[in-house]
């Protein structure tokens with residue numbers, strides 16, 4: 131029975147050699163440009179693979195959820211904590227990486243207020259039948275609030291070595307003007323209003339001052 135005894139070594143060698151890195155964007159669907167999304171929201175990963183979460187402006191986090199209690203963590207869930215980019219248009223300098231230890235479904239959500247309820251959920255290795263992401267989304271929408279583990283656990287936070295490449299993608303630069311334009315416009319007109327009012331006040335003050343001067347002269 132030599133073959134069976136060597137099989138575990140063979141299997142571990144094959145899985146290590148085939149390990150794949152899966153990237154998931156947090157808070158930016160690079161196709162629809164929706165903010166409250168994981169992209170992709172379905173990932174198929176093998177044992178030994180890693181899933182690297184890239185954080186876009188939020189705040190957002192990544193929590194391993196309980197399918198039967200949406201927007202709440204599993205016992206001993208992995209948790210990224212909130213990771214926020216320094217820039218409002220790029221992705222964060224840090225990533226959160228988990229390693230896939232088995233192929234059981236991993237349900238994920240963001241614990242920021244209302245994000246899970248609005249569909250910010252994802253799954254790794256969804257089952258072929260039964261539990262589904264769409265059912266998870268529907269159940270999450272009916273919850274009132276979200277909770278998260280007390281501390282970062284179950285994964286590794288490290289420096290994002292491709293933040294520059296990803297943050298300069300066409301999608302991110304397109305999304306920035308779209309989302310920031312209305313705010314920029316309203317704040318500009320607000321500033322103009324204030325400037326206009328202060329000009330009127332200055333004129334009135336000047337007239338009063340002149341009037342007082344005339345009164346003084348007469």
Ligand SMILES: [Cu+2]
Pocket residue numbers: 157166188189190191240241242245250
């Ligand atoms: Cu979020």
